[in-house]
Amino acid sequence: MPHPAAMVRVLAFLLLLIALPAAGQTQLAQQCAAFGEAQYRKLSPSIDRITALEFPPPALERVEAKAGSQAINAALTLRGKLTFRNGPPIETHFVCLLDAQRRPLFFYALPALATRGAPTPVTRGGSPAPVPTTDTPTLPLGQAPLSAPGPARQPLPASAVRLRGLVRDVGSRLQLLPCDGAPLTLEDRTPQQELTGALRELTTGKEGRPMFVELYGSRQVGLGAGIAALELRRAAVETAGCRERFDHREWIGMGNDPSWRLEVTARDLFIGLLGGSPAQRLPHGGPHQRQDGTIMYTSADGPEHAILIDERRCIDSQSGSLFAYSVQIRSEGRTLVGCAAHNPGMPAP
Structure with missing residues (x-):
């Protein structure tokens, strides 16, 4: 029968072998978070930090693929927190694509598909969906909505x-x-x-x-x-x-009858109406997620202007272009309805 002290040493060695991969993946997650933070800060000055969370532990998957001319050897999926300079933080899953030396090459956020209806409803830019009221209490962005989720759909794979x-x-x-x-x-x-x-x-x-x-x-x-x-x-x-540039804009929106354009940055809203009053640039107080899941921006100067963005398939009434989001502008008793696109270089809301 083995000596008890020898058994203790064997068990300790086995535990060390188990802990080493987990520790290595945690270190990789921290490296990826630092890499992603630098990338996202280039896209928007509103980004403060990206922090890798310890739970759930990061998962490393071997991948044999190429992104453009760069070879991808592995994909690390991690839970992280995205902190803004102004506004509440967001927790979401990130994917970090690595080369053969485990160096980060690409870093992006996975959309939260597990609670999204499939497929998302379709609206047309000229036919507004029911307009939610603006007096509903708002929730910080990232907090789960109180309404019941739609039919579940499968999440994207880590290699997506x-x-x-x-x-x-x-x-x-x-x-x-x-x-x-x-x-x-x-x-x-x-x-x-x-x-x-x-x-x-x-x-x-x-x-x-x-x-x-x-x-x-x-x-x-x-x-x-x-x-x-x-x-x-x-x-x-x-x-x-491919020539379209978002720069520091987080959202762009557009609609018809009459033609209008919306731009949302980390600090302000730009609303331009073709042939109407002069374009307006208004500071806002940051995004809020309502109980129904709608993302809302309001003017910091008062409640006269409200932007409501909903993840609802939208088809532009003139061009037929398809967007993942519909948008409404509510201003002085008037509602403009159209479609919106989110900056593809930023985490999905």
């Missing part, structure tokens, strides 16, 4: 990446040309093949014309492997596409 580029039909096969990469074959795995339907509708009578998209996809494996599109976030033909 956010892509922007041009999609076209080449010989009855889809091809994606990323904004910063080489052409890839594309398989449509979006719910009800939403991507294929949008391409067909937006390019009818415009054969050969590409469609700009924002989507979440995963790299396929094997000979001639490409990208599998998992979720479509935006689709348009009449747009600047």
